[in-house]
Amino acid sequence: MKGTTLSSVEDFVGRYAAAWNEKDAGLRRKAVGELWASDGYYANVDEEFRGHDEVTRAIDEAYDDFIAKGFVFTVHQHQVNHEAVRITWHMVPAGGGDVAAVGTEFIILDADGRIRTNHQYIDVAPAQ
Numbered sequence: 001m002k003g004t005t006l007s008s009v010e011d012f013v014g015r016y017a018a019a020w021n022e023k024d025a026g027l028r029r030k031a032v033g034e035l036w037a038s039d040g041y042y043a044n045v046d047e048e049f050r051g052h053d054e055v056t057r058a059i060d061e062a063y064d065d066f067i068a069k070g071f072v073f074t075v076h077q078h079q080v081n082h083e084a085v086r087i088t089w090h091m092v093p094a095g096g097g098d099v100a101a102v103g104t105e106f107i108i109l110d111a112d113g114r115i116r117t118n119h120q121y122i123d124v125a126p127a128q
Contacts, residue, residue, distance in 0.1 A: 008113075009078070009080050009085075012035075012085065012113070013075055013078045013085070013087060014075075015031065015034070015035060016035060016087065016105075016107075017073055017074070017075050017087075017089065018031065019031035019032065019035060019059060020059060020062060020063075020067070020073045021067055021072050021073055022063075023063075023067070025060060025063075028056060028059050028060065028063065029052075029056045032052050032055050032056045032059065033052055034114075035114060035115055036052060036055050036114055036115040036118075037110050037112070037114040037115060037116050038051065038052060039051055040052070040055060040114065040115045040116055040117070040118070041116070041117045041118065042054075042055045042058055042115075042117075042118040042120070043117075043118070043119050043120065044058065044120040045120065045121075045122055066091060066126070070093055070094050070095070071091050071092065071093060071094060071100060072091070072092060072093075072094045073089050073090070073091055074089060074090050074091075074092060075087060075088075075089055076088045076089060076090050076102070083108055083109045083110075084106070084107065084108055084109075085105075085106075085107040085109065086104060086105070086106055086107070087104065087105040087107070088102070088103070088104050088123075089102070089103050089104075089105070090102055091103075091126060099124070100126050100127070101122065101124055101125060101126040102122075102123040102124040103120055103121060103122050103123055103124075104120070104121045104123055105118055105119070105120055105121075106118070106119045106121070107119075
């Protein structure tokens, strides 16, 4: 991230996590527009999504599958290496409790600090 400061990295990571936890669909869509480039790419283990509409659909699906069922995503740690950001997250019950899943996001930012690519890796899958 050009001109990276600790506060700008913390802000980006916080906004990224908040997008996945956002209860309001309109605010999730707005967050995607602010965080991802217009042709930004997101890939989880099952599917690929390109552009704001598709990335919003991916986040909406995650909301329905996890947040609406009582979980939240928390940032465990993050690192920045120039234009790359790595975020390790935990999915935990909203009311507290054991970690239900762990994942890593590997993100490449464009010159404007928006997500160009975002690859998700599942380190510990949620129990089915």
